[in-house]
Amino acid sequence: MAGHDFRSGCSIARTLEIVGDKWTLLIVRDLMWHGKQTFQALEESAEGVPTNILSERLKRLVKWRLVRREAYQKHPVRYAYHLTEAGKSLEPVLLQIMNWGHEHLGGGRYDPTTGKTLKAAR
Amino acid sequence: MAGHDFRSGCSIARTLEIVGDKWTLLIVRDLMWHGKQTFQALEESAEGVPTNILSERLKRLVKWRLVRREAYQKHPVRYAYHLTEAGKSLEPVLLQIMNWGHEHLGGGRYDPTTGKTLKAAR
C-alpha cells in the first residue's frame, strides 16, 4: 500500500503486519465461511472477541482493502462487512492453517464445499 | 496438547494461539529456509526481533514441540534449534502466507527448491 513502511521486504513479514495476531484471521474466517457480516454477528463468534478489538480490526481490514463496509439499509442505517477479492484470496491461507491445527492440535475441520465442520478427536 | 485449554475447538483459533503473532512464524521461516539455528543467528534476522521476545517464542515453540533445542557442543556449551516434523509441516502455511503477501503487498518470493528469493516490484 502506498505510503506504508513495511519492516522488511519479506512477504511473510509483510502479511503478518496485517493479519499477524490472534483475532484478525478469525474475523476473516467468519466473513468467509460463516455468513457473518454485521458487527453484532461477528461479535458473537465462538471465541468472543472484545468489541473494541473487533472495531479496530475491521478498520484495519477496510484500510487494507480486504474488507468493504457498506450500509445495507437506511432508517436505521445498518452496516454489512464483506470480503473483497483480496480478502477472499486468503482462503488458501486459512485452509492451510486449519489443516495444520487439525493435524497437530486436534481442532475441527471445516469443509467449504459442504459447509460442514467435522469434529476431531481431542 | 494435554492439559491445555484452547479457547475454542476451531483449528484456526487453536493454531493462532501458538503462532498468532508478528514474530513466531518469522522464526519458523528462518529455521526452515535460512539455515539459522543458533540464538544469535536468529537474532540477526532481517526484521530485528528483540531478544526477550526471541527467547520467549523459542520456549513456546519447544513447549509445543515444533522446535527442539539441543547442545551441539560442550566446552563451551552451545545450543542449536531445529524444527521437528510438526514444525516442518508448517511449510505449506508459510508458502501460502508468502504467496498472498507477494500478490497483495509486493513482498519477495522465496523458492525453497532453489533457495533463491525473487524480489518483487514495490
Added chain:
DNA sequence: GCCCGCCACTTGCAAAAAACAAGTGACCTT
C-alpha cells in the same frame, strides 16, 4: 591467574496493546 570476548540469554522499565465493563447515540417499536 587475569582480563577480554563470545554466546545465550535475563532483567528492568517505559510504552503500547489487549481485555473487560460500561456508556453513547441514532433510530425504531409500542
Added chain:
DNA sequence: AAGGTCACTTGTTTTTTGCAAGTGGCGGGC
C-alpha cells in the same frame, strides 16, 4: 414517552511488547 436494537466508543486495568543494559559460563591470550 419509554424501551429496545445496533454499532460502536470510552475508561480502566492487565498483559504484552520493545528497547537497553546486564549476567554468567566458558575459552583464549598474555
